[in-house]
Amino acid sequence: MTELSKFEIDAIAEIINIGAGHASNALSVMTRKDIHMSFPEVKLCPIEKIPQLLGNPEDLVAAVYLKIEGKSNNKLIPVGSLIFMLQHDSAEELAALLENRKPPKEKSFELGEMDVSALEETGNILSGASLTAISKVLDMQLVESLPHFAHDMLQAVLSFCLIELAPKATDALTFTTAFEVEGHEIDAYFLLLLDPESLELLSKRLRTLFEDMLAEYIEEEYSDA
Amino acid sequence: MREKQAYLNIGEGRVVNEPTILEAVGIGSCIVICLYDKEKRVAGMVHALLGNNPHDEKADLNPMRFADTAIDLLLGEMAEKGCQKGNIVAKIFGGAKLFTLEHINVGEDNIFAVRQKLEEVGIPIVAEDTGGKHGRNIWFDTENGKVVVGRVFGPTLEY
Numbered sequence: 085m086t087e088l089s090k091f092e093i094d095a096i097a098e099i100i101n102i103g104a105g106h107a108s109n110a111l112s113v114m115t116r117k118d119i120h121m122s123f124p125e126v127k128l129c130p131i132e133k134i135p136q137l138l139g140n141p142e143d144l145v146a147a148v149y150l151k152i153e154g155k156s157n158n159k160l161i162p163v164g165s166l167i168f169m170l171q172h173d174s175a176e177e178l179a180a181l182l183e184n185r186k187p188p189k190e191k192s193f194e195l196g197e198m199d200v201s202a203l204e205e206t207g208n209i210l211s212g213a214s215l216t217a218i219s220k221v222l223d224m225q226l227v228e229s230l231p232h233f234a235h236d237m238l239q240a241v242l243s244f245c246l247i248e249l250a251p252k253a254t255d256a257l258t259f260t261t262a263f264e265v266e267g268h269e270i271d272a273y274f275l276l277l278l279d280p281e282s283l284e285l286l287s288k289r290l291r292t293l294f295e296d297m298l299a300e301y302i303e304e305e306y307s308d309a
Numbered sequence: 310m311r312e313k314q315a316y317l318n319i320g321e322g323r324v325v326n327e328p329t330i331l332e333a334v335g336i337g338s339c340i341v342i343c344l345y346d347k348e349k350r351v352a353g354m355v356h357a358l359l360g361n362n363p364h365d366e367k368a369d370l371n372p373m374r375f376a377d378t379a380i381d382l383l384l385g386e387m388a389e390k391g392c393q394k395g396n397i398v399a400k401i402f403g404g405a406k407l408f409t410l411e412h413i414n415v416g417e418d419n420i421f422a423v424r425q426k427l428e429e430v431g432i433p434i435v436a437e438d439t440g441g442k443h444g445r446n447i448w449f450d451t452e453n454g455k456v457v458v459g460r461v462f463g464p465t466l467e468y
Contacts, residue, residue: 130320132318132321135319135335193461238335243337244407247359250374253370
């Protein structure tokens with residue numbers, strides 16, 4: 085994998101933060117609640133250990149997975165994976181909030197069909213909102229797959245999201261954003277995994293953007309003088 | 310006496326020659342291969358993510374991540390511990406398809422790759438609990454070669 089400097093990693097985290105901010109606004113509109121969002125946590129993590137970043141392997145979770153590809157010269161190239169994940173209790177509560185009803189009093193291990201489609205749709209909207217920032221910096225149109233839904237043990241669910249990276253790299257850069265919904269016990273996570281090639285492209289674009297901006301800034305000083 | 314216990318994360322494999330519970334949890338499309346020589350009571354288990362190693366020399370990937378190279382490593386270590394290949398049997402677990410709308414079925418590919426590899430090295434599969442839509446937890450008791458499979462949705466079974 086390409087080695088990225090701290091400067092580049094911070095810049096990428098900032099782009100993801102802007103995207104997550106838009107996703108958080110979308111979630112706020114959908115739930116009519118205030119959303120608290122953490123700054124993306126960036127970790128270089130062995131592929132095998134990625135599921136454990138979000139909880140215990142056996143936790144019952146609901147997750148929406150979207151594969152992201154980019155359009156380059158009329159070809160689709162892999163960009164990464166986006167995972168929207170909630171612990172089961174949070175998923176139940178968020179689904180109730182989205183459907184404008186009270187969460188069930190009795191705890192269950194099931195999610196209804198309505199709940200699943202509400203969560204799928206949420207994952208879809210949030211990813212759309214969050215990807216615009218990356219798309220802009222990459223100067224590339226991004227195409228998301230349909231949302232894939234799973235409800236099972238955390239590691240069983242998240243291991244599927246590793247299969248794109250597993251044959252290519254030992255470690256991956258992970259970006260994790262946590263959301264909290266005010267007044268509700270809802271903790272949601274957004275995990276972005278970028279393909280090694282798209283990470284390289286992103287850092288290249290950042291350098292160009294930074295150099296252009298720097299040149300423009302200095303030029304301004306000369307023209308002022 | 311309480312048996313020893315060892316937890317295997319994704320991409321980890323282990324060979325033991327003393328009574329141990331080898332445990333792996335949250336198996337979705339991943340595949341767990343349990344190898345057992347009942348003569349020598351030597352056991353091997355791996356929690357693999359994918360079926361086939363791409364053998365990318367540049368990337369230098371963990372061989373236990375892939376079922377094919379993991380099986381070779383386990384068999385090698387079992388041979389060092391005195392196992393005869395003819396006495397070793399296999400039990401395989403996992404390879405489920407958890408996600409809706411999955412365009413590629415990784416679980417199925419994994420099961421296929423493991424079957425192919427075990428046939429190639431001449432190890433018979435004597436039991437399996439594979440496929441389906443849900444995750445599994447695996448406990449392999451190397452004292453007697455029995456495997457208990459638990460899950461969130463569905464019964465706990467012994468193989």
